[in-house]
Amino acid sequence: MKSMMKYIFVAKVSMQEALAYSMNFLGRGVFYIIIISIMVFLWKAIYAQGVDTGDYDVNRMIWYLIIGELIALSGARFYEEVSNDVKTGNIAYLMNKPYHYVNYQFAHYIGKTVIQLLVNCIIAIPLGLIYVGSLDGFSFKYLPFIIVTILMGLCLDFMVNMALALSAFWVEENEPFRWIYQKLVFTLGGMLIPLELFPEKLYQISRFLPFAFVTYVPAKLTTDFNMTEFLQLAGIQFGYIILMMLITMFIYQRGVKKLNVNGG
Amino acid sequence: MSTADKKYKKTGTNAETNAETNAETNTETNAEIIAGADTETEEIMRTVTKEVKKASRSALMQSLGLIRAYFKLNLAASMEYRTSFILQVFGMALNNASFAFFWWILFDRVGTIGNYGFREVMMLWAIVSSSFGSGVVLFGNAMRLNDMIVKGELDSYLLQPKNTLVNILASKTRVSGWGDLVYGFVLFFILFGFDPIRLVLFIVYTITGALLFVSLFSLSGSLAFFLGNANALGNTMVEFAISVSIYPESIFTGPVKTLVFTALPIAYISFVPVRALRTLTLVNGVMPILVSLGMTVLTFFVFHTGLKRYESGNLMINKL
Structure with a gap:
């Protein structure tokens, strides 16, 4: 428990830091408004043509996209920082500190992400209400479960990004890995379009890929909550987090062993 | 001083002298002088326009040259x-x-x-x-x-x-x-x-x-x-x-x-x-x-x- 306290403290400090530089968060909030507004224009134009989109009517579709974008835009950015720590050799100094580097970054991420998530929620809810009214069939009793699945989606996103960022131990220019992963979340992760609209075979494959558990699963559960489905999907989500955590730790251990820092 | 400035000064002096000398001459002569001054002003304007165009063209060429030079350098640095x-x-x-x-x-x-x-x-x-x-x-x-x-x-x-x-x-x-x-x-x-x-x-x-x-x-x-x-x-x-x-x-x-x-x-x-x-x-x-x-x-x-x-x-x- 004592070892946990220092990470809780790091998260707290990160939150304070985030609040001190609130303008940065507002900037991402404005981008969020732009993207959602464009999506609303797009889907309203599609629905005006009378297109059949299965279980997704315009109300559910817009709220689905709002939640998907909310997750994609709330995760704190750390990729470049970690990559640079490795590339510049700065990680050698951070490893000696009384914390685990990956855990420290995770605590830092959680602190900043919680604030960004709150800011985005303050924007998202009125935005959804203005564009399509309240979410049909939504009940506040499901909210705690929805929050859990959103936070787990963000944790999974952190783990994958961290594993990719640590590739800097072997690859000098690792930024393209992040771009590609991010676009996989946009597409196969269902951020831009619900997976149910994919061709059947592709849907059956993509719904079990890890990308879907970052955005699709939380957005789907928010717009159409079902306890049985929640227990199943949250279980798989948790499994993916553990798996990615093990992979990340493995990469970190291997990377640290081959670390070669010159100078001081 | 540029050629255009020199010409402008010369024209200015000419116009003033003309005005003093021909104060009491007939309308026909005045018309001729005015016509002559107009021709000269047009010529000056043409020269000025030419000079400005030349300067703009040379500024544009200079900028394009600079962009080309930076492009080569940046590309070489990237390819490193x-x-x-x-x-x-x-x-x-x-x-x-x-x-x-x-x-x-x-x-x-x-x-x-x-x-x-x-x-x-x-x-x-x-x-x-x-x-x-x-x-x-x-x-x-x-x-x-x-x-x-x-x-x-x-x-x-x-x-x-x-x-x-x-x-x-x-x-x-x-x-x-x-x-x-x-x-x-x-x-x-x-x-x-x-x-x-x-x-x-x-x-x-x-x-x-x-x-x-x-x-x-x-x-x-x-x-x-x-x-x-x-x-x-x-x-x-x-x-x-x-x-x-x-x-x-x-x-x-x-x-x-x-x-x-x-x-x-x-x-x-x-x-x-x-x-x-x-x-x-x-x-x-x-x-x-x-x-x-x-x-x-x-x-x-x-x-x-x-x-x-x-x-x-x-x-x-x-x-x-």
Whole structure:
């Protein structure tokens, strides 16, 4: 428990830091408004043509996209920082500190992400209400479960990004890995379009890929909550987090062993 | 003193002498003198215009020379880390291609959106990618202008006898822009094959789109001269420009449509060029050229007006 306290403290400090530089968060909030507004224009134009989109009517579709974008835009950015720590050799100094580097970054991420998530929620809810009214069939009793699945989606996103960022131990220019992963979340992760609209075979494959558990699963559960489905999907989500955590730790251990820092 | 100034002084003296000498001469003589003075004034005006044109041409040539020199240097520097260069180029191309997947899924489901199908959206992507790519490859600092002004990083550029804005913008490149540029052209050849007329048009719209992107980025960056740190506002303009230009024109209606065709002329980056590529009509074909030139002039005007308010940060930085 004592070892946990220092990470809780790091998260707290990160939150304070985030609040001190609130303008940065507002900037991402404005981008969020732009993207959602464009999506609303797009889907309203599609629905005006009378297109059949299965279980997704315009109300559910817009709220689905709002939640998907909310997750994609709330995760704190750390990729470049970690990559640079490795590339510049700065990680050698951070490893000696009384914390685990990956855990420290995770605590830092959680602190900043919680604030960004709150800011985005303050924007998202009125935005959804203005564009399509309240979410049909939504009940506040499901909210705690929805929050859990959103936070787990963000944790999974952190783990994958961290594993990719640590590739800097072997690859000098690792930024393209992040771009590609991010676009996989946009597409196969269902951020831009619900997976149910994919061709059947592709849907059956993509719904079990890890990308879907970052955005699709939380957005789907928010717009159409079902306890049985929640227990199943949250279980798989948790499994993916553990798996990615093990992979990340493995990469970190291997990377640290081959670390070669010159100078001081 | 320039030749034009000397001639002007001479004419001035002549006109004064003429006025004194011929004060009491008849109307016919006066008319002759006036006609003579008019001819001489016209000649001076012609000379002045010629001189101004020559100076502008030489300034333009100098700026183009500077852009070419920076381009060569930046490319050589990027190629120094070849693996990194190739990774970034292919990474960005793949990154863009992922959106094609989204549009394929969507159009497979919905057929068309307004008068746009999958092919038309890919045309948008081709033009936007190649325009954005060439813009940031040649003028890599365009998206950093706000930061540079706020941090007072312009000093070293002000000391050089080159156009300040061109010097600032062209001094850096963005390697990933090559990926966008390559992707745009690959997409064009997939869509149209080798169609010489459309290829020429596509190259023209790549240039006009690049000018419009760089102008919009620079204008949003120049806001820092007037508003202090305008990063949030500038970024919003940038994100808005990029995001809007890659969606079908028909989804934008009302005030947003008015905005993208007027105050923020994003429509001329991709919507109007796509119309031109589809229909090969003159009005659609020419408008992006006129608008991009107008925006470029406006950008120079706003930047140089703002530059008078610049406060140095006493910071000397590496330019490359």
